[in-house]
Amino acid sequence: MLEVRGLKAYYGSAQALFGLDFAVEKGGVTALLGANGAGKTTTLRALSGLIRREGDIRLQGRPIGALSAEDIARLGVAHVPDGRGTFTDLTVEENLRLGAYVRSDRSGVRRDFDRVVGYFPRLAERRPQQAGTLSGGEQQMLAISRALLMRPNLLMLDEPSFGLAPLVVAEIFRILGAINRDEGVSMLIVEQNASLALDLADSALLIETGRVALSGRSNAIRSDDAVRRAYLGY
Amino acid sequence: MNEFLHQLASGLALGGVYAIMALALVMIYQATQLVNFAQGEMAMFSTYFAWKLMDSGWPYWRAFAATALISFVGGIVIERLVVRPFAKAPVLASVIVFIGLALIFNALAGWLYGYSVTSFDTPFSGRPWLGNVYMSAHESGAVAVSLCVLALVYAFFRFTPLGLAMRAAAQNPVSSRLVGIRVGWMLAMGWGLAAAIGSIAGMMAAPIVYLDPNMMAGILIYAFAGAVLGGIDNPFGAAFGGFAVGVLENLVGAYVVGAEVKLSVALAIIVAVLVWRPSGLFGRRLVARV
Numbered sequence: 258m259l260e261v262r263g264l265k266a267y268y269g270s271a272q273a274l275f276g277l278d279f280a281v282e283k284g285g286v287t288a289l290l291g292a293n294g295a296g297k298t299t300t301l302r303a304l305s306g307l308i309r310r311e312g313d314i315r316l317q318g319r320p321i322g323a324l325s326a327e328d329i330a331r332l333g334v335a336h337v338p339d340g341r342g343t344f345t346d347l348t349v350e351e352n353l354r355l356g357a358y359v360r361s362d363r364s365g366v367r368r369d370f371d372r373v374v375g376y377f378p379r380l381a382e383r384r385p386q387q388a389g390t391l392s393g394g395e396q397q398m399l400a401i402s403r404a405l406l407m408r409p410n411l412l413m414l415d416e417p418s419f420g421l422a423p424l425v426v427a428e429i430f431r432i433l434g435a436i437n438r439d440e441g442v443s444m445l446i447v448e449q450n451a452s453l454a455l456d457l458a459d460s461a462l463l464i465e466t467g468r469v470a471l472s473g474r475s476n477a478i479r480s481d482d483a484v485r486r487a488y489l490g491y
Numbered sequence: 492m493n494e495f496l497h498q499l500a501s502g503l504a505l506g507g508v509y510a511i512m513a514l515a516l517v518m519i520y521q522a523t524q525l526v527n528f529a530q531g532e533m534a535m536f537s538t539y540f541a542w543k544l545m546d547s548g549w550p551y552w553r554a555f556a557a558t559a560l561i562s563f564v565g566g567i568v569i570e571r572l573v574v575r576p577f578a579k580a581p582v583l584a585s586v587i588v589f590i591g592l593a594l595i596f597n598a599l600a601g602w603l604y605g606y607s608v609t610s611f612d613t614p615f616s617g618r619p620w621l622g623n624v625y626m627s628a629h630e631s632g633a634v635a636v637s638l639c640v641l642a643l644v645y646a647f648f649r650f651t652p653l654g655l656a657m658r659a660a661a662q663n664p665v666s667s668r669l670v671g672i673r674v675g676w677m678l679a680m681g682w683g684l685a686a687a688i689g690s691i692a693g694m695m696a697a698p699i700v701y702l703d704p705n706m707m708a709g710i711l712i713y714a715f716a717g718a719v720l721g722g723i724d725n726p727f728g729a730a731f732g733g734f735a736v737g738v739l740e741n742l743v744g745a746y747v748v749g750a751e752v753k754l755s756v757a758l759a760i761i762v763a764v765l766v767w768r769p770s771g772l773f774g775r776r777l778v779a780r781v
Contacts, residue, residue, distance in 0.1 A: 305669060330671035342666035344659050355659050358652060359671040407670060 264312035266303035288458035335404035345389030356406030394425035451488040504630035506737020507637025512714030513729040515685035529592035531711030537690030566686025611697035716757040722774020
């Protein structure tokens with residue numbers, strides 16, 4: 258689904274990524290692990306075209322490294338950014354409609370609305386409500402729903418557990434698992450909570466200061482001694 | 492009493508012009524946090540364009556529609572060519588660009604059409620049913636046109652996907668790009684709409700204030716006062732503010748200070764609002780966390 262070779266990224270003149278190589282398999286879930294400041298969020302921003310980047314990035318074989326963020330989104334890369342990217346002044350309904358903004362298949366959009374609301378019934382009750390008044394967990398659900406309405410090939414999630422109560426986090430990860438299973442959406446997920454991410458993912462990579470320190474199947478990563486000590490805490 | 496009602500009514504007529512000018516200002520302010528000081532001169536230039544069309548024999552409403560359309564395109568072109576290169580520049584640079592634009596349009600109009608004051612047609616004069624004791628036919632027509640513009644703009648932003656995308660782009664550009672909205676174009680569309688709305692304001696004002704290159708200078712200040720009064724981040728507040736300033740201006744001009752100094756009323760309103768209620772009557776107070 259996604260192949261990345263030699264990905265470098267920059268904030269202004271400061272280089273933040275120094276040549277990452279990795280891939281997300283079709284229908285697979287790849288977890289992006291690492292400490293604060295390692296470059297996880299930067300990687301997602303570079304992939305979706307929000308910051309200056311270099312390297313070979315291919316989505317379903319097609320190079321997307323030179324495209325604008327708008328065009329990458331239109332190719333089916335849905336990025337749920339850190340902080341959830343809620344349109345706080347708009348209603349929940351309008352936030353969802355924006356997810357389907359570039360689609361013209363009306364009946365398909367209507368079906369997807371129902372499907373998404375099926376995953377997150379709480380959003381249905383809140384459709385006319387101003388999105389900024391939702392709780393953190395609801396806003397995360399809204400962000401995921403907005404991304405799903407883009408009918409993505411690749412769903413990129415930036416710390417979906419951030420700032421949420423454990424029960425809400427568990428619910429969101431359960432639903433992400435269901436979405437991956439039922440719809441075969443490939444996912445690239447950035448998480449502080451490594452144990453949670455490794456449960457969901459089939460492969461993972463560990464980033465340290467803008468470089469890949471370790472990559473492989475989730476099981477292998479989980480049993481790696483260094484990872485266990487540093488990120489899993491046992 | 493009759494005299495009072497008359498003043499009130501003709502205040503409403505120019506108030507409608509201020510209201511839609513204020514709306515044009517707000518539209519660009521919401522997307523960029525900048526006030527387009529050239530909005531008035533752009534509207535004046537559009538009005539000259541309409542005058543030229545009518546002068547060459549076009550019927551009023553055809554010239555009206557063509558002018559609004561051309562202004563829309565012109566607004567987009569100005570955004571693309573002149574404003575966009577300064578998108579990341581400091582606020583002061585943009586302010587200078589806007590002032591420069593205003594001067595250019597003013598000089599261009601003077602050069603092309605001369606500085607003499609010209610009369611401008613109204614489509615409403617031949618319709619006695621519009622005229623009444625308190626308002627001339629043009630004044631009631633202008634109020635009606637202003638209200639139509641407000642309603643149309645409301646419907647556009649509230650009910651169309653493009654309107655929703657423009658609102659989204661104004662309030663969260665990054666998230667908008669991530670769902671595929673071309674934010675740069677939304678901004679250009681905003682400039683186009685503002686220019687089209689401004690052209691309508693100009694065409695409604697011209698029969699009252701007459702056509703000359705400086706016709707919009709005072710109107711822009713009143714519109715700005717209206718926008719500040721109602722809340723420059725709130726389109727409805729700004730439109731309400733525009734009507735309110737129009738009425739206030741007229742009443743104060745007639746009963747308190749006299750017509751010569753009534754422009755200072757607008758400035759007094761701006762200062763008073765900024766001192767006592769900086770976010771305006773309907774605006775939101777923005778609290779920045781440091």
